[in-house]
Each structure stands twice: as C-alpha cells, then as structure tokens.
Amino acid sequence: MRLLATEMARLPIGRFAPSPTGELHLGSLTTALASYCHIKSLGGQWRLRIEDTDTLRCSPLSSNQILKDLTALGLHWDGPLLYQSERTSIYNDYLSQLTALSYGCDCSRAALKDYAERHPLSTAVYPRLCLKRQLNRHQHKLRLQLPNYQIGFLDGIQGPQWQNPQTLQGDMVVRRADGIINYILAVSIDDALQGITHVMRGLDIMPMTCAQIAIMQMLGLSAVNHWYHLPLVLNPFGQKLSKQNLATPIDTSHPSDLLAQALRLLNQPSVDLDTPERMLAQAIEQWTLEPLLGQQQLI
Numbered sequence: 166m167r168l169l170a171t172e173m174a175r176l177p178i179g180r181f182a183p184s185p186t187g188e189l190h191l192g193s194l195t196t197a198l199a200s201y202c203h204i205k206s207l208g209g210q211w212r213l214r215i216e217d218t219d220t221l222r223c224s225p226l227s228s229n230q231i232l233k234d235l236t237a238l239g240l241h242w243d244g245p246l247l248y249q250s251e252r253t254s255i256y257n258d259y260l261s262q263l264t265a266l267s268y269g270c271d272c273s274r275a276a277l278k279d280y281a282e283r284h285p286l287s288t289a290v291y292p293r294l295c296l297k298r299q300l301n302r303h304q305h306k307l308r309l310q311l312p313n314y315q316i317g318f319l320d321g322i323q324g325p326q327w328q329n330p331q332t333l334q335g336d337m338v339v340r341r342a343d344g345i346i347n348y349i350l351a352v353s354i355d356d357a358l359q360g361i362t363h364v365m366r367g368l369d370i371m372p373m374t375c376a377q378i379a380i381m382q383m384l385g386l387s388a389v390n391h392w393y394h395l396p397l398v399l400n401p402f403g404q405k406l407s408k409q410n411l412a413t414p415i416d417t418s419h420p421s422d423l424l425a426q427a428l429r430l431l432n433q434p435s436v437d438l439d440t441p442e443r444m445l446a447q448a449i450e451q452w453t454l455e456p457l458l459g460q461q462q463l464i
C-alpha cells in the first residue's frame with residue numbers, strides 16, 4: 166500500500182537513545198523494552214540512536230555491546246542507526262541559527278560556586294555573568310538563553326507538566342569549550358530530523374523536557390507530540406541505576422529470562438517463556454501503560 170505524505174507524517178515513530186558510557190543495565194533495558202513495545206503496539210517504528218557526542222566518556226566498545234545485547238534480545242530497530250558523534254557539523258549548523266540567543270562563557274565551576282556564596286539570595290541557575298562580555302563563541306563554552314515562561318506538555322505516564330526552562334535549566338551550556346555538543350541540543354535536533362513522534366525515556370530526564378521543547382521551537386523544528394517519562398529502576402540505596410553507581414551490566418546469555426524479568430519490572434501481564442521474538446510479539450499484544458501511570462519507581 167502506498168501512503169500519502171500526510172499519512173506517512175502520522176506514522177508513530179519512537180526511539181531508544183542510549184549513551185554508550187557503559188553497557189546496558191536493567192534500568193536502560195526497561196527503557197528500551199518499554200519504548201519498543203509501546204511504539205510497536207501503536208503500529209509504529211522504533212529507531213535506535215547512539216548518543217555518543219561526549220567522546221571522552223563514550224566508547225565504541227560499549228556501543229557495540231549495546232547493539233549486540235539488543236539484537237540478542239530480539240529488539241531489532243527500524244531504519245538507519247544514527248551515531249551522534251558523526252553529526253557534529255549538523256549541530257553546529259543549527260547552532261549558527263541561534264547566534265542572537267547564545268554567548269561565550271568562561272565561568273569555571275569554582276567561580277560559580279564562589280559567586281553563589283557571595284550572593285546567597287540569587288536563585289538563577291546561571292547568573293549570566295558572561296552575557297554581555299562578548300567572549301569568543303568558539304574558544305569558550307557556549308550558553309543558550311532559554312525562555313523565561315512556562316511550557317506545558319502532557320506526559321502520557323506522569324500526567325500534565327508545566328515547567329519554566331529558565332528557572333529549571335538557566336542559560337544552558339549547549340557546546341563545551343572543547344567543541345563537544347551538549348546532550349539536550351543534539352537530542353532536540355535529532356528527534357526532529359528523525360521524525361520522532363513519541364519520546365519514551367527515564368523520569369530523570371523529565372526536568373530537561375521543557376528545554377528540549379524550547380530549543381525545538383527556537384529552531385523551528387517540528388516538535389515531538391507524545392512524551393512519556395518512565396518510572397526508574399532504583400538500586401537498594403534508592404539511587405537510579407547508572408554507570409556512575411556501577412549498575413551491573415545485563416547478561417544476555419539467557420535472553421528470554423531477561424525479557425521476562427524486565428517485563429515483570431514494567432508490571433506487564435506475564436508472557437510465555439519462548440524465543441525473544443515470540444515473547445516480544447506477545448508483550449506488544451498485551452502492552453499497557455496502566456500499571457505505570459503516575460509511578461516514579463519500578464520495584
């Protein structure tokens with residue numbers, strides 16, 4: 166069947182966008198699995214994007230392991246695989262549209278800490294010390310003036326959200342002095358260029374969503390229209406599982422058991438133990454957001 170352009174535009178497209186600073190753990194696996202099942206239950210496509218702009222923290226070894234693990238689990242992505250590390254010139258092109266709203270900044274962490282101690286009443290995330298200094302944009306980090314008004318979005322799991330990007334994020338660093346592009350700029354551009362309609366990711370990223378929406382608006386990029394921030398898997402100390410707190414990497418030598426475990430964590434109806442592909446087909450069929458609604462953690 167041939168689709169008209171307007172019908173194609175409505176095709177639901179979701180994505181999984183891991184940063185390869187380490188291997189997948191149970192937390193990132195639940196994000197991958199939930200975003201996959203959800204978009205497939207809507208008859209859509211699931212894209213994969215490797216968010217490796219931070220070349221100092223990311224490694225090709227981790228990227229390759231993530232691809233192997235997803236494949237072993239039957240989580241096959243649609244369309245081309247994107248590596249953000251290959252897209253720096255695209256991000257810089259978009260940044261050049263934001264010249265009027267961005268500025269160079271050489272404030273060190275220590276200088277900002279010192280400022281905060283001397284101005285205890287200041288509530289600004291970044292007190293705009295460099296706003297008027299006209300520092301070279303390429304020799305220093307680049308900050309973007311985020312708007313100072315409320316932006317609302319309806320989160321399909323957490324409910325309606327209102328956030329002020331300036332209050333939450335201040336003038337965000339969008340490019341570091343070493344040229345590395347900040348996550349939120351890259352994600353805003355790529356979600357639009359990949360035609361993503363449904364973003365499903367961890368709740369820890371929700372405070373940045375209004376900044377993402379603001380950046381997409383500033384760049385005239387079509388916005389994602391469905392947002393979902395998933396409850397987090399916590400370790401026994403109540404911390405989000407992450408590479409920083411040494412979350413155990415997943416072991417895909419028994420992929421079906423692992424899928425069953427992750428589906429249980431997501432409080433989904435149980436699936437019959439079978440090949441990963443058949444288990445996923447059943448999980449998609451049964452997929453429901455109901456047990457996740459309003460939840461902040463998965464236990």
Ligand code: GLU
Pocket residue numbers: 181182183184216352365366367370
């Ligand atoms: N790359 C981010 C991470 O691995 C996720 C970004 C997103 O889903 O928007 O935490």
